[in-house]
Amino acid sequence: MNLILIEKQELTTDHTVVLTDHRGEHIKNVLRCSKNDEVRVGLVNGPTGSGRILDISPGQVVLKVDCTGPPPPRPLVDLILALPRPIMLKRILTQAASMGVDRIFLIKANRVEKSFFQSTLLKKRNFKPHLLFGLEQAMDTLVPQVSVHERFRPFVEDLLPEIVKQCPIRLAAHPDISQSLLQAVSPPITKKVILAIGPEGGWVDFEIEKFKEQKLIPFNMGPRILRVETAVVAILAQLDLCKRSPVIAIQHS
Numbered sequence: 001m002n003l004i005l006i007e008k009q010e011l012t013t014d015h016t017v018v019l020t021d022h023r024g025e026h027i028k029n030v031l032r033c034s035k036n037d038e039v040r041v042g043l044v045n046g047p048t049g050s051g052r053i054l055d056i057s058p059g060q061v062v063l064k065v066d067c068t069g070p071p072p073p074r075p076l077v078d079l080i081l082a083l084p085r086p087i088m089l090k091r092i093l094t095q096a097a098s099m100g101v102d103r104i105f106l107i108k109a110n111r112v113e114k115s116f117f118q119s120t121l122l123k124k125r126n127f128k129p130h131l132l133f134g135l136e137q138a139m140d141t142l143v144p145q146v147s148v149h150e151r152f153r154p155f156v157e158d159l160l161p162e163i164v165k166q167c168p169i170r171l172a173a174h175p176d177i178s179q180s181l182l183q184a185v186s187p188p189i190t191k192k193v194i195l196a197i198g199p200e201g202g203w204v205d206f207e208i209e210k211f212k213e214q215k216l217i218p219f220n221m222g223p224r225i226l227r228v229e230t231a232v233v234a235i236l237a238q239l240d241l242c243k244r245s246p247v248i249a250i251q252h253s
Helices: 022-030 085-101 114-118 128-138 152-165 205-213 228-242 246-249
Strands: 004-006 015-020 038-043 048-057 062-067 077-082 103-107 144-149 169-173 193-197 217-219
Touching: 004 022, 004 062, 015 022, 015 193, 022 048, 022 062, 038 062, 048 144, 077 228, 085 128, 085 228, 103 152, 144 152, 152 205, 169 205, 193 228, 205 217
Parallel strands: 004 038, 077 103, 077 193, 103 144, 169 193, 169 217
Antiparallel strands: 015 062, 038 048, 048 062
């Protein structure tokens, strides 16, 4: 944890907060802080700053919070993800938040089991803590916006056309395509990206054709078939590299 994230409603009127959860334990047992020490803090979906320790005891840590720095910029990547099994989704959400994703669209695909949508992780929207874990690691405060879409066709025909208007760079990962990511895009990337990643068996032909209709460019990640959680990290890392100069991107391809 590199940033102590605080919800605005946790702050008192004098800008103090009492931490009794993993954040307080981290300050005490990992950072090994003492009274009057300062730690890096950020307000969820808000600015960053520092927190001075007013009190530290076995049961709690009390911080005086001063967040006056600007919030981080919103990431340039939106992610369409064929819904994986819940235990994998938890890891993916943490990793995606850590690497920088603005919006996440969890969708149905032919190779996605319907039962995945009945998970309490989705039904009760219990996924926010997993996003916060990723932000704490990356020193970010902006929580990715997550939406769930249980039917593929209404999403791709009704919602995706509006989404792609905001995303000039449109990509769909698919194992049965010959071109690589660097053949599908021209670094440096400076505009918003929409990226679609399918289930471990890949998109079916109907799905990839629907994405092509919305001008998403298919690409592959090489001859190895990756698990979804690995593919998400690998592709986001390559896109991050492509935000830099063309020379750097090509040298590391």
